[in-house]
Amino acid sequence: MIAIMNKREFIKRVIAGGRSDRIPKSLFGSGRWAYYQTGLKIESLDKDSRSFAESLARLYNNLDTDIIFAGSGLNTFPAEAIGGELSFKRGQTPLLAAPLIQTTEDARFLRNLDITHSPHSLALVEMIDHLRKLLPDRYLAATSWGPFTWAMILCDWNLLQDKTTSDKEFVSEVCGLGAQLSVAFFDRLVEQDVIDAIAISDGAATLIPLDLYQDVVLPAERALLERYRDRGIARFLHQCGKIEPQVALYPESAADCITLDAGVDLGQVYKLYQGRAVLAGNIDVIKTVFGGKPSEICQAVTECTSAIPDPFRNFILMPSCDLPPDTPLENVVAFLACADEAVKA
Numbered sequence: 001m002i003a004i005m006n007k008r009e010f011i012k013r014v015i016a017g018g019r020s021d022r023i024p025k026s027l028f029g030s031g032r033w034a035y036y037q038t039g040l041k042i043e044s045l046d047k048d049s050r051s052f053a054e055s056l057a058r059l060y061n062n063l064d065t066d067i068i069f070a071g072s073g074l075n076t077f078p079a080e081a082i083g084g085e086l087s088f089k090r091g092q093t094p095l096l097a098a099p100l101i102q103t104t105e106d107a108r109f110l111r112n113l114d115i116t117h118s119p120h121s122l123a124l125v126e127m128i129d130h131l132r133k134l135l136p137d138r139y140l141a142a143t144s145w146g147p148f149t150w151a152m153i154l155c156d157w158n159l160l161q162d163k164t165t166s167d168k169e170f171v172s173e174v175c176g177l178g179a180q181l182s183v184a185f186f187d188r189l190v191e192q193d194v195i196d197a198i199a200i201s202d203g204a205a206t207l208i209p210l211d212l213y214q215d216v217v218l219p220a221e222r223a224l225l226e227r228y229r230d231r232g233i234a235r236f237l238h239q240c241g242k243i244e245p246q247v248a249l250y251p252e253s254a255a256d257c258i259t260l261d262a263g264v265d266l267g268q269v270y271k272l273y274q275g276r277a278v279l280a281g282n283i284d285v286i287k288t289v290f291g292g293k294p295s296e297i298c299q300a301v302t303e304c305t306s307a308i309p310d311p312f313r314n315f316i317l318m319p320s321c322d323l324p325p326d327t328p329l330e331n332v333v334a335f336l337a338c339a340d341e342a343v344k345a
Contacts, residue, residue, distance in 0.1 A: 068141070
């Protein structure tokens with residue numbers, strides 16, 4: 001078993017395949033939940049990024065989570081760099097006020113983007129940089145959308161839905177543009193040496209035919225993640241929704257860690273992956289973490305970890321998806337505490 005130095009070094013060793021002496025645990029995403037808990041207003045980030053970081057640091061200092069998904073809930077910010085107008089609605093993830101992409105040529109034309117044209121992204125980078133200084137012993141993973149989820153954000157959904165059955169070239173181009181938006185944001189953070197990992201969420205990809213995912217979207221995910229293979233940055237892929245038809249393909253994405261929704265048996269997937277990636281998940285976030293009693297949460301954690309052949313290697317306990325903003329704090333604390341009681345090393 002590995003010796004634990006601090007949470008940051010601990011997760012680095014877990015991602016590298018080392019066996020631990022406790023079950024690694026984390027909240028997935030949880031950005032909007034954290035902003036709700038601290039009273040932060042997302043639309044105010046660009047006005048005082050340091051205070052934003054300080055409020056989050058106070059919250060996370062009192063939470064026993066090994067990983068902080070920095071910037072979670074703000075994944076759409078880089079779209080400003082290609083002229084997107086952000087829409088802030090109370091209690092929701094910021095999206096775009098209107099679609100940007102109508103044609104393949106639109107997506108190609110916008111490929112030459114500059115993240116400095118996104119003031120909210122620059123403020124987010126500043127916030128994460130300050131968060132790193134305040135939490136030097138926490139593992140920080142910066143978040144963005146995966147290629148197809150970007151496509152859904154950048155396009156009118158009815159148009160994109162039609163293109164998924166009639167125009168692979170269009171889907172490929174808009175996914176490529178989305179990947180570039182993520183890269184522009186991630187590169188800035190990597191250059192400043194403030195993050196340990198990148199994480200992309202591509203749950204929208206479960207809405208498309210399997211062959212389109214395999215032929216177009218999966219290669220786009222892989223190209224995005226492989227960019228960071230030799231840069232000392234770990235790579236997380238989160239997939240949610242009806243993931244069962246695609247789940248066997250996710251290790252081909254080049255992700256070091258794959259975090260999964262509650263729609264699959266995690267023990268079976270752990271055996272399927274055979275150590276090709278660290279597996280994370282998948283306690284039902286709505287029914288259990290949000291809506292359950294502490295005893296029910298602990299029972300779910302016990303059942304999940306008991307199904308994993310070796311929960312001390314290639315596994316991180318997480319909720320199945322992002323926390324609803326009004327998830328009770330006591331439930332989150334209970335979830336994290338239950339990991340230490342579920343299985344004894």
